[in-house]
Amino acid sequence: MAVLILFLLFFISILFLLSSLFLTGDDRRRHLPLPPGPKGWPLLGNLLQLNSKPHQTLQTLSRSHGSNGLLHLRLGTTTVIIISSSSAASKCFRNHDVNLSSRPPNSIGKHIAYNFQDLVMAPYGLRWRMLRKLFSAHLFSNKALNDFQYVRDEEVMRLVRDLAKRETTVVDIGEMVNSCVVNALARMIVGRRMIVEGEEATKFKEMATEMTRLAGQFNVGDFLPWIDWLDDIFIAGTDTTSITIEWILAELIRHPHILARAKQELDSIVGLNRLISELDLPKFSFLHDIIKENFRLHPTVPLSVPRMAIKDCEIDGYLIPKGATLFVNIWAIGRDPVSWPNDPLEFNPDRFGPGSLHENVDVKGNDFELIPFGAGRRICAGMNLGLRMVPLVTAVLVHSFDWKLLDGQMANMIDMEESYGVTMQKARPLMAKAVPRLQPEAYI
Numbered sequence: 384m385a386v387l388i389l390f391l392l393f394f395i396s397i398l399f400l401l402s403s404l405f406l407t408g409d410d411r412r413r414h415l416p417l418p419p420g421p422k423g424w425p426l427l428g429n430l431l432q433l434n435s436k437p438h439q440t441l442q443t444l445s446r447s448h449g450s451n452g453l454l455h456l457r458l459g460t461t462t463v464i465i466i467s468s469s470s471a472a473s474k475c476f477r478n479h480d481v482n483l484s485s486r487p488p489n490s491i492g493k494h495i496a497y498n499f500q501d502l503v504m505a506p507y508g509l510r511w512r513m514l515r516k517l518f519s520a521h522l523f524s525n526k527a528l529n530d531f532q533y534v535r536d537e538e539v540m541r542l543v544r545d546l547a548k549r550e551t552t553v554v555d556i557g558e559m560v561n562s563c564v565v566n567a568l569a570r571m572i573v574g575r576r577m578i579v580e581g582e583e584a585t586k587f588k589e590m591a592t593e594m595t596r597l598a599g600q601f602n603v604g605d606f607l608p609w610i611d612w613l614d615d616i617f618i619a620g621t622d623t624t625s626i627t628i629e630w631i632l633a634e635l636i637r638h639p640h641i642l643a644r645a646k647q648e649l650d651s652i653v654g655l656n657r658l659i660s661e662l663d664l665p666k667f668s669f670l671h672d673i674i675k676e677n678f679r680l681h682p683t684v685p686l687s688v689p690r691m692a693i694k695d696c697e698i699d700g701y702l703i704p705k706g707a708t709l710f711v712n713i714w715a716i717g718r719d720p721v722s723w724p725n726d727p728l729e730f731n732p733d734r735f736g737p738g739s740l741h742e743n744v745d746v747k748g749n750d751f752e753l754i755p756f757g758a759g760r761r762i763c764a765g766m767n768l769g770l771r772m773v774p775l776v777t778a779v780l781v782h783s784f785d786w787k788l789l790d791g792q793m794a795n796m797i798d799m800e801e802s803y804g805v806t807m808q809k810a811r812p813l814m815a816k817a818v819p820r821l822q823p824e825a826y827i
């Protein structure tokens with residue numbers, strides 16, 4: 384009898400061994416747990432837990448319910464995974480990038496992005512690859528960007544002249560910078576300015592409306608259907624850039640000693656007789672530390688553009704199921720004390736200075752504690768342009784003007800409240816007077 388039981392046990396364990404050998408990776412992963420997360424309501428899931436600033440709420444939920452920067456939520460019927468640490472982000476983009484390179488089929492993609500046909504929302508596949516190649520190999524290659532350097536310098540010069548003319552007036556800085564960025568991009572893409580001189584500077588929303596109105600007269604996409612996908616490029620490329628510059632100036636005006644150091648660097652290299660040009664940018668170092676620090680605290684796309692898992696995968700022993708929507712909380716990663724142990728909420732460009740802990744950290748998707756442009760295959764396609772426009776406009780505005788706030792407003796009273804959207808604006812625009820500080824001939 385004992386021999387029979389032993390034989391049965393042996394037989395069962397062999398069967399078990401064989402069946403586990405023949406289980407596919409997918410079968411094994413399906414038994415893994417989802418990352419932890421807060422309990423939700425029937426049908427709605429965790430939808431009611433998200434308020435008007437989801438990037439902040441998700442940071443709190445991730446700290447209280449997540450594991451190692453991985454959090455699972457159910458929003459209606461959708462499984463959502465939130466990434467809030469550099470270690471989780473590095474696992475996503477280093478180990479599972481292809482799998483996580485698609486976009487979920489949401490309403491933005493359907494109604495705004497030409498039924499998922501544009502570069503930003505297109506699912507991972509042949510069309511996306513083709514558009515991306517067109518974009519980076521031709522439209523925004525280094526050569527094309529170099530060829531249009533004079534266009535960006537010219538548009539920034541117009542901005543400076545426009546500001547200098549309004550010396551006694553308080554201006555909405557974000558709005559004026561936005562016009563400059565829109566015109567620079569428009570000249571690069573369609574060969575003409577979109578916001579004509581003398582016209583009141585227009586926020587992008589109004590510009591988008593204007594573009595639709597122009598459709599009857601001259602809609603580039605209508606006439607050349609193969610480049611209709613470029614319209615979206617305007618959304619991705621202008622708001623992000625001008626909002627970043629507005630945040631930087633707000634931080635600099637709030638921190639006069641940092642602003643003074645920035646001016647000193649620019650003055651010592653360029654002097655006071657001419658405006659800064661894009662060609663000067665590689666000569667500055669403190670300026671670039673300021674820009675990195677701003678990207679860390681005020682990333683313009685706080686929750687990244689959503690990704691979708693093409694098939695099941697495993698991160699840190701948890702299942703990321705096929706079809707799950709994945710958000711990277713870029714904002715929370717930039718403020719994570721694990722990656723940024725020294726006063727992470729302080730605006731301190733010196734954390735990137737020579738000999739500092741983060742001296743070699745860059746923003747190009749290689750260092751996962753600072754990924755304002757995202758990372759992996761779907762990293763921002765306009766990053767190289769953004770990394771020229773943001774430092775250029777910032778440097779020129781800092782070098783050419785002293786910035787005076789409204790009468791009676793102290794620098795430390797600038798409102799730094801965030802307003803959440805796909806792009807994260809200042810809740811209240813930065814208003815200031817630009818007082819010229821260079822030799823008069825520099826503004827001619």
Ligand code: HEM
Nearest residue numbers: 503619620623624684688755756757758761763764765769
């Ligand atoms: C400061 C400036 C900018 C910031 C912070 C920024 C940030 C981002 C982020 C976070 C993403 C999502 C990446 C991901 O899914 O991981 C993105 C995507 C994208 N951005 Fe930008 N962006 C900026 C400027 C621009 C400019 C100037 C353009 C073009 C003119 C542009 C075009 C795009 C496009 C086309 C995508 C979609 C890429 C794809 O899905 O393959 N961006 N950007």
